Amino acid sequence: xxxxxxxxxxxxxxxxxxxxxxxxxxxxxxxxxxxFINLAHGVQYMIGAYFAVTFYTLTGNFFLTTxxxxxxxxxxxxxxxxxxxRHLYDKDHLQQVLATFGLILFLNEAVKVVWGxxxxxxxxxxxxxxxIVLMPGFLYSHYRIAIIVVGLLVALLLWYLVARTRYGMLVxxxxxxxxxxxxxxxxxRQLFMIVFGFGAMLAGFAGIMAGPIFSxxxxxxxxxxxxxFVVIVIGGIGSIKGAFIAALLIGLVDTxxxxxxxxxxxxxxxxxxxxxxxxxxxxxxxxxxxxxxxFFRPAGLFPAEGRG
Amino acid sequence: MTDIADSQPVxxxxxxEGRVPWxxxxxxxxPLVLLILFALVPAYAAAADDGFILSFVTRxxxxxxxxxSLDLILGYGALVSFGxxxxxxxxxxxxxxxASHGMTELWLVLPLVLGISxxxxxxxxxxxxxxxxxxxxxxxxxxGQMTFFTxxxxxxxxxxxxxxxxxxxTMFGVEIFGNDTVFYLVVLAVLxxxxxxxxxxxxxxxxxxxxxxxxxxxxxxxLGFDVFRFQLVAYIIAGMIxxxxxxLLANHTEFVSPAYMSWQRSGELIIxxxxxxxxxxxxxxxxxxxxxxxxxxxxxxxxxxxxxxGPLIILVALYAQGGIAGFLKGRGRG
Numbered sequence: 001x002x003x004x005x006x007x008x009x010x011x012x013x014x015x016x017x018x019x020x021x022x023x024x025x026x027x028x029x030x031x032x033x034x035x036f037i038n039l040a041h042g043v044q045y046m047i048g049a050y051f052a053v054t055f056y057t058l059t060g061n062f063f064l065t066t067x068x069x070x071x072x073x074x075x076x077x078x079x080x081x082x083x084x085x086r087h088l089y090d091k092d093h094l095q096q097v098l099a100t101f102g103l104i105l106f107l108n109e110a111v112k113v114v115w116g117x118x119x120x121x122x123x124x125x126x127x128x129x130x131x132i133v134l135m136p137g138f139l140y141s142h143y144r145i146a147i148i149v150v151g152l153l154v155a156l157l158l159w160y161l162v163a164r165t166r167y168g169m170l171v172x173x174x175x176x177x178x179x180x181x182x183x184x185x186x187x188x189r190q191l192f193m194i195v196f197g198f199g200a201m202l203a204g205f206a207g208i209m210a211g212p213i214f215s216x217x218x219x220x221x222x223x224x225x226x227x228x229f230v231v232i233v234i235g236g237i238g239s240i241k242g243a244f245i246a247a248l249l250i251g252l253v254d255t256x257x258x259x260x261x262x263x264x265x266x267x268x269x270x271x272x273x274x275x276x277x278x279x280x281x282x283x284x285x286x287x288x289x290x291x292x293x294x295f296f297r298p299a300g301l302f303p304a305e306g307r308g
Numbered sequence: 309m310t311d312i313a314d315s316q317p318v319x320x321x322x323x324x325e326g327r328v329p330w331x332x333x334x335x336x337x338x339p340l341v342l343l344i345l346f347a348l349v350p351a352y353a354a355a356a357d358d359g360f361i362l363s364f365v366t367r368x369x370x371x372x373x374x375x376x377s378l379d380l381i382l383g384y385g386a387l388v389s390f391g392x393x394x395x396x397x398x399x400x401x402x403x404x405x406x407a408s409h410g411m412t413e414l415w416l417v418l419p420l421v422l423g424i425s426x427x428x429x430x431x432x433x434x435x436x437x438x439x440x441x442x443x444x445x446x447x448x449x450x451x452g453q454m455t456f457f458t459x460x461x462x463x464x465x466x467x468x469x470x471x472x473x474x475x476x477x478t479m480f481g482v483e484i485f486g487n488d489t490v491f492y493l494v495v496l497a498v499l500x501x502x503x504x505x506x507x508x509x510x511x512x513x514x515x516x517x518x519x520x521x522x523x524x525x526x527x528x529x530x531l532g533f534d535v536f537r538f539q540l541v542a543y544i545i546a547g548m549i550x551x552x553x554x555x556l557l558a559n560h561t562e563f564v565s566p567a568y569m570s571w572q573r574s575g576e577l578i579i580x581x582x583x584x585x586x587x588x589x590x591x592x593x594x595x596x597x598x599x600x601x602x603x604x605x606x607x608x609x610x611x612x613x614x615x616x617x618g619p620l621i622i623l624v625a626l627y628a629q630g631g632i633a634g635f636l637k638g639r640g641r642g
Contacts, residue, residue: 031442095626097575098578101579101621105618106614230450233447276462276464282461284457287451288454294443295438
């Protein structure tokens with residue numbers, strides 16, 4: 001029975017890791033290329049889910065909803081870039097933190113006004129509504145498996161774009177040394193906009209996929225944003241590969257830690273003490289992991305070339 | 309060159325044609341005006357029989373203490389700590405947990421609060437200060453979240469919901485904070501003490517080194533200063549002061565909750581410092597007043613006050629880096 005539980009929690013961990021990767025990928029590129037700290041990236045995730053709620057009520061079709069919400073998330077990201085972010089690129093980090101923090105306050109509240117404060121949700125597509133039997137009595141839904149598969153495909157696509165295309169090359173060059181890329185005659189503003197829009201869309205995509213599993217509510221992106229920060233710090237700013245590995249690592253460590261810390265501590269402590277200590281330690285695990293990584297490698301595991 | 313410590317009227321007067329004395333006077337006048345205003349509040353509250361204003365201003369002063377401590381490292385050391393609320397929460401929780409075990413004696417609890425804050429600052433600071441820039445922002449943020457989630461998992465001490473305190477701090481067995489006016493005056497005294505301490509620190513050789521690291525870290529290192537050690541000491545001092553303000557906050561609200569150390573709270577502390585004007589110390593006090601008053605007034609106007617407050621912060625970040633203190637100084641110059 002414990003193996004089945006372990007299997008399920010491992011899959012859950014992978015699934016969290018995939019969602020984190022989708023958010024962290026955009027964040028790490030925006031960071032790496034533009035040296036821009038965007039706290040409002042978690043809001044993109046939330047907005048994606050809310051757009052999906054609206055389009056789902058309109059169309060009733062999950063796949064159509066996904067396409068429409070993706071487009072809307074892209075447009076929304078570009079509008080924000082045009083209105084606010086573009087004026088922040090040459091400011092210092094403190095101003096970026098403040099402005100994007102203000103934006104979070106505004107959008108979390110605006111979402112309440114438009115969609116209401118109550119949690120919303122929508123259904124997973126009909127085809128994926130079934131479950132597979134991992135072991136007798138232990139089911140795992142098709143939809144959650146689909147998230148993992150789709151996420152891996154997106155990761156593959158991203159790898160191709162970044163490692164094999166001309167724009168990917170510019171992005172990598174930008175992450176190493178943006179002023180130099182600009183000096184070589186590349187329209188860096190346009191590159192920024194493409195990276196930004198793409199990042200916003202990825203975060204929105206994560207939100208759309210998360211909708212049927214988690215509830216769609218104001219502030220839903222805030223905690224994931226912090227986890228995404230941990231991911232890109234561990235992975236190394238500007239590195240897609242680092243973000244991918246760190247996201248899966250964080251997803252697994254966090255999920256497995258929370259499920260099994262109590263049981264592990266029962267080996268050395270009496271049950272009531274283990275019940276107290278287990279969850280406390282589990283919630284600290286990923287931060288301790290981050291502290292350890294940064295202690296030995298202050299620039300993360302896979303820093304972008306030229307930054308290490 | 310924004311504060312009294314390096315404005316030195318005599319030396320600079322010739323260069324800036326009499327402008328500096330105004331700023332020097334402002335640096336003296338602003339804290340004095342604030343002190344007088346704070347001192348008048350209890351009298352007004354008693355005359356108008358207004359319990360709310362007393363409690364509200366007490367809260368302002370407690371957050372002002374934390375904001376001053378953040379300004380010490382942010383405004384003078386350019387260390388953008390995004391986890392400063394963790395120290396407030398830590399101070400509050402140490403007080404709350406001790407009280408829940410019947411330990412309320414000031415002379416036992418206060419050293420415990422300061423000691424644990426210092427220890428936490430030393431450990432997290434030693435790791436965070438190895439990094440720079442964006443990494444520092446994010447690692448302090450992560451440590452803040454770590455304490456937040458640890459607090460939510462303390463099911464024996466209220467967990468997610470927080471914990472009501474049945475006993476406030478005592479001195480030699482007497483409940484000293486029972487009277488609101490007395491507590492107000494204690495908080496005011498702590499605020500003044502913290503301000504003077506930080507003012508002295510900033511003006512000292514230690515403060516000069518810290519400010520030097522803000523201007524040019526490499527040059528300070530080249531001059532032979534162990535930058536890391538200076539920054540760590542500043543970080544620990546700031547952490548202890550914030551812990552102290554958390555201790556006061558717990559006594560004020562008679563309640564501790566993980567919300568005290570949420571990352572939004574850390575963000576609010578940064579806003580207070582920037583809104584008031586970084587690197588002035590008294591600007592942080594003005595920032596705390598402005599922030600909490602705005603919050604109070606706007607939430608009176610509309611339930612969705614954050615929709616007004618958010619854009620306001622964006623505007624401050626984009627166009628008003630000097631904050632309110634910068635505005636006052638700018639008027640003096642013009």
